[in-house]
Amino acid sequence: MTPHGGLDYPALTENLRRIAHQAAREVMAVYQQDIEVRHKDDRSPVTDADIRAERVILQELARLAPNIPVIAEEAASEGDFPDVDDVFFLVDPLDGTKEFIHRNGEFTVNIALIVDRIPVIGVVYAPAKKRLFYGAGPGQAFEQNLDPTRDVDQTGAPAPRHIQTRPPPQAGLIAVASRSHRNPETDKFLQQFNVTEFVIAGSSLKFCLVATGEADIYPRLGPTMEWDTAAGHAVLNAAGGSVTKMDGEPLLYGKTETGFKNPLFVARGQST
CATH class of the missing domain: 3.30.540.10 (Fructose-1,6-Bisphosphatase, subunit A, domain 1)
Structure with a gap:
């Protein structure tokens, strides 16, 4: 870099x-x-x-x-x-x-x-x-x-x-979801994946669990602010993962036009 x-x-x-x-x-x-x-x-x-x-x-x-x-x-x-x-x-x-x-x-x-x-x-x-x-x-x-x-x-x-993300296991993915903010939209989104285990966690720890390979995917279908996600996003990027908007475009920062509010996003490990 x-x-x-x-x-x-x-x-x-x-x-x-x-x-x-x-x-x-x-x-x-x-x-x-x-x-x-x-x-x-x-x-x-x-x-x-x-x-x-x-x-x-x-x-x-x-x-x-x-x-x-x-x-x-x-x-x-x-x-x-x-x-x-x-x-x-x-x-x-x-x-x-x-x-x-x-x-x-x-x-x-x-x-x-x-x-x-x-x-x-x-x-x-x-x-x-x-x-x-x-x-x-x-x-x-x-x-x-x-x-x-x-x-x-x-x-x-x-x-x-x-630490690094892991390849998607053939046996199925581990999804991590918010302890305080999990909603029906999250569960519906995850139905398209072969998820065999859920992990519930709070805060930006969710990004880090994907970064260490303890989980494979973390969708956030609810409101967040840039300061909620930036540090965890950087850790996950460095570990080989990604964070994208729902359309697949990268989640970016400095969104002054939204008051630093994030859109909905998905954090993933390797090619999840």
Whole structure:
């Protein structure tokens, strides 16, 4: 992958991993307490973990790359949409807030770099499950077992391992669907495939399960925002998968005309 505008992708990826780890420590500090739930104007839940994690991420990104704009979920909910060009960050500080509230561990910290409408770097960290995923271009997808209580410099942490999607098994596909948003349209869509097993998961973990070969297909036939999907999309791309709209065209980012809303999409492993 050719770096854009002099960006050092490997160094940037390492820094985004570090920042996600820092944010996850804030998330887990709240997770250990009684969780106070508030609601935004759209009635979606928000907690102190969302706010604290986003504050850390924005502060660190401002130090790391002050000239790259950031679209972040909680700031966006307050109407803060900086102008974006061909390079920008997308941040969801706590994807799966409902899973966080229900304490099932299926929530993630998400940071992605978008270049020319494509997610080229993505970090997805599920701290309660100690699973950190990241991708930075074709063949550069990894998973690391990472305890969020470990020092941010990750001294002594297990080494990351390469991950990749798997070819469609002859015995049938594993489909992953949303724990909170599965609907009849999803089930109808999947009837056209030889699906022999369903896995239910929350947050952007669904992309990562396809990226590791633990699942083969993830359709999302409901509303999402760009910050919900960008980091997981980057991981899946790097692992050999794809994310397309229902017409087969690539899912792109920077859709200012829709307010950064995504169309319906399907995430797939190898040639699913």
